[in-house]
Amino acid sequence: MNKLIKPLDLLLIALLLLGGTGFWFYAKHSTAHAAAVIYIDGEVYQSISLEKVEEPYELPLPCSPRATLLVEKGAVSFKEAECSDKVCVNTGKLTKRGDTAACLPAKVVVTIENGEKQLDAMVY
Amino acid sequence: MKNKVITAAAVLCATVLVAIIAFDFFMSASFSSSFIAMNTTVSADIKGLKAEEAYREISEELKWLDSFLLSRTSEESQIYKLNNGKTDIDPEPAKLLSSIKDIEEKSNFSFCVGLGQLTDLWGIGTGSARLPRADEISSAIKDAEKWQISGNTVDLPDGVKLDLGAAGKGIGCDYASDILQKYKCKSAVVAVGGSVLLHSTDKDEVFTIGIRNPKGDINEPAAIIEIKACCVSTSGTYERFFEQDGKRYHHIFDPSTGYPAKSGLQSVTVISSSGLVSDALSTACLVLGFEESLPLLKEFDAQAVFITDENKVMTTPDFEGLKIADSNFTLVN
Numbered sequence: 001m002n003k004l005i006k007p008l009d010l011l012l013i014a015l016l017l018l019g020g021t022g023f024w025f026y027a028k029h030s031t032a033h034a035a036a037v038i039y040i041d042g043e044v045y046q047s048i049s050l051e052k053v054e055e056p057y058e059l060p061l062p063c064s065p066r067a068t069l070l071v072e073k074g075a076v077s078f079k080e081a082e083c084s085d086k087v088c089v090n091t092g093k094l095t096k097r098g099d100t101a102a103c104l105p106a107k108v109v110v111t112i113e114n115g116e117k118q119l120d121a122m123v124y
Numbered sequence: 125m126k127n128k129v130i131t132a133a134a135v136l137c138a139t140v141l142v143a144i145i146a147f148d149f150f151m152s153a154s155f156s157s158s159f160i161a162m163n164t165t166v167s168a169d170i171k172g173l174k175a176e177e178a179y180r181e182i183s184e185e186l187k188w189l190d191s192f193l194l195s196r197t198s199e200e201s202q203i204y205k206l207n208n209g210k211t212d213i214d215p216e217p218a219k220l221l222s223s224i225k226d227i228e229e230k231s232n233f234s235f236c237v238g239l240g241q242l243t244d245l246w247g248i249g250t251g252s253a254r255l256p257r258a259d260e261i262s263s264a265i266k267d268a269e270k271w272q273i274s275g276n277t278v279d280l281p282d283g284v285k286l287d288l289g290a291a292g293k294g295i296g297c298d299y300a301s302d303i304l305q306k307y308k309c310k311s312a313v314v315a316v317g318g319s320v321l322l323h324s325t326d327k328d329e330v331f332t333i334g335i336r337n338p339k340g341d342i343n344e345p346a347a348i349i350e351i352k353a354c355c356v357s358t359s360g361t362y363e364r365f366f367e368q369d370g371k372r373y374h375h376i377f378d379p380s381t382g383y384p385a386k387s388g389l390q391s392v393t394v395i396s397s398s399g400l401v402s403d404a405l406s407t408a409c410l411v412l413g414f415e416e417s418l419p420l421l422k423e424f425d426a427q428a429v430f431i432t433d434e435n436k437v438m439t440t441p442d443f444e445g446l447k448i449a450d451s452n453f454t455l456v457n
Contacts, residue, residue, distance in 0.1 A: 007130035014137035021141050025148055042159040042183070084251060092341050099343045100158070102165040109158045109165050120169075122343060123358040123393055124318040124336035 034097060034115030036076040038069070041107045050074050050112075063106040076110060078103065098122065155179050161186040162194070162292055164317030168300070172309035181307075182300045182314065189299055193217055194292045196240065196285075206278050207240060207285045218276040220400075224291060225273055227404045231420055235408035236379040238268035240285025248375040253366035255373065261382035268379055290359075290376075293319035294403025297355045301399065319357040319403050329353065337450055338362045338390035338431055346453045347429065347437055350445035355399040359406035360391035378411050387413035388433050396426040414438060 033051040037044060040063050048071055056072040058079060065082035075095045078088040083105040091101035098119055100111040155175035158167040166186055168179050193216075195201035202210075202217045213221075228236055241264040247253045256264075267281040280286070288295070296316040304312050304323045312323040313331065322331045330352060334345030338360055349356075361374040361384070378385040392409040396402040401424050409417035414430050421428050421440055429446060430438045436456045439446060448455050 007127040007134065010134040011130045011137070014134040014141070018137045018141050021144050025144050039158050042157075044157075091343075094343070096343075100165055100167065102160065104160060104163065104165075107160055109160065109167075111158055111165075111167060113156060118332075119334045119345070119348065120313045120322065120331040121315045121320045121356075122318075122334040122336055122345065123320055123356050124342055124360065124363070 034074070034095075035113050036071065036094065037111055037113050039109040039111075047113075048076065050076065061106070061108055063103070063108050065103075065106050067103050067106050067108055069110065076112075077101065078110070081106065159183045159187075162190045162296055162316060164293065166296070166314070166316050168312065168314045170304065170309050170312040170314075172304075172307060172311070174307040175309060175312075178303055178307040178309050178312075181303050185299050185303060186296050186316070189296060190292075193220075194288050194295065196287060196289075203286050203288060206280060211277055211279065213276055213278060215276060218273060218278075220295065221273045221278065223400060224288070224404070225271075227401065227408075227424075228269065230423055231405070231408040231412075233269045233379050234411040234420075235290065235404045236268055237286050237288050237291065238271045238280075238284045239265070239377060239379060240287035241265075241283060242268070242377055242379075242382055243287050243289070243375075244285070246373070246375075246377075248366055248373065249364045253373070255368050265379060265382040290407040291400055291404045293317050294355060294357050294399035294401070297321035297357075297399030297402075301355075316399075318363075319355065319399060321355050321399060322351065322353050324353040327352065334449065335393050335429055335431070336360065336391070337453075339452075340450070345449040346431060346435075347455075348447050348449045349393075349395075349429065351395060354395050354397050355402040356393060356395050357399070357402040357406045358391055358393040359403075359410045361385075361410070362390065376407060376410050385411040387411060389413060389430055390433055390435075391431045392417070393429040394421070394426050395428065396424060401426060 033049055036048045036050055038046045053071055053073045059069040059071050061067050067081035068079045070077050070079040075093040077093045078101055081088050081103050083103055088101050088103035094101055094112050097112050097115040097117050102109045153173045154171040156169045158165055170178050191198045192200050193202050202213050224237055245256045245264045267284050270281045271284055272279040293316040297319050300314045300321050310325050314321040330350050333349050333356055335347045337344045337346035364375040365372050374384045376385050389410055392406050394402045394406040427440045427443045435453045437453050438456050
């Protein structure tokens with residue numbers, strides 16, 4: 001047997017690795033907190049962890065026509081927009097997984113991902 | 125001897141470790157994102173080793189479908205070309221139009237795609253909506269049912285314009301379904317606006333879908349249904365409308381009158397294995413009303429959930445898996 005690494009050392013290393021991997025696996029697969037994901041023209045612009053927001057703040061978006069989001073603890077919404085129909089602003093607050101608001105003229109989609117899954121989808 | 129046991133234990137730990145990593149790799153293979161096409165938000169949540177490739181192809185395909193097949197305004201679109209004098213089209217849209225003509229006939233034209241003139245006339249959703257005169261309306265619906273397709277040739281009577289808006293999102297779901305199968309995706313939820321495709325290779329997988337409260341926000345369900353893989357579409361009188369002189373005019377027209385349908389229903393949600401059928405029949409059923417919808421749904425082997433003007437919820441016979449989610453609504457058997 002190799003004198004440098006004894007079998008016991010090997011076992012200890014293996015157990016540590018196993019423990020580490022098990023912890024990583026658990027952390028990855030436990031329900032992550034709700035995140036507001038902002039897409040502009042199909043690309044992710046920003047992802048905000050809504051649980052971590054302390055004070056509400058406004059987030060102007062680099063889109064045209066212009067739109068500004070209101071980001072709060074646990075919720076995101078369109079505060080104002082320069083588009084003509086204001087469907088985005090009228091959607092109201094997004095709080096749970098799957099909630100979505102979009103400003104089509106500005107090509108902006110805001111959707112809540114992760115968090116507790118309540119519904120697979122809404123039909124409307 | 126002791127060394128052998130310890131070494132064996134170490135090897136076992138290493139094997140379990142590799143198994144966890146491999147399991148995680150297969151479990152996590154998934155991709156979620158959203159894009160805009162067909163004048164709405166399309167969001168896809170796909171599980172499978174090729175989830176991202178499937179998503180990219182769905183995104184390209186639906187944008188192509190929009191611009192090159194269904195659009196009434198894009199000059200490269202087959203529908204645009206038909207509405208502007210072309211008579212021969214490619215086999216793919218021809219097949220689609222044949223299926224559509226079949227649904228029109230079976231629904232006794234309560235679903236009709238020849239209503240382009242009528243939708244233009246009312247202008248609902250464009251910002252310049254108005255209440256047309258009775259003579260304008262009769263002129264717009266005249267001959268709407270008479271368009272024909274034979275092989276790859278479409279015959280449009282004068283003045284008739286095709287508008288596939290009432291079926292487009294469902295058609296999008298069918299295209300997405302083919303792509304998910306091509307990439308052998310395990311499971312997926314693809315929402316094309318309010319038409320949703322539920323895909324699974326496990327025929328027993330159950331999905332939970334919320335049916336929008338007609339009087340509430342877009343994210344508030346009146347009822348929740350549990351269903352297996354299929355397509356679901358809703359037509360509602362609350363989606364697009366305008367108000368004039370205290371009256372509300374919604375965008376789902378009764379093709380026989382040219383006026384918004386008055387069937388006592390606020391919304392109809394149709395569940396079918398075909399996206400086109402779910403979308404087309406949700407419109408037809410909203411026009412027909414509850415009683416007259418039942419034989420049509422049976423003919424297409426589809427199920428439906430109806431929400432009446434009095435907030436009563438009804439379903440096709442033997443439909444199970446519905447729960448009321450808002451106390452303002454009552455389930456009626």
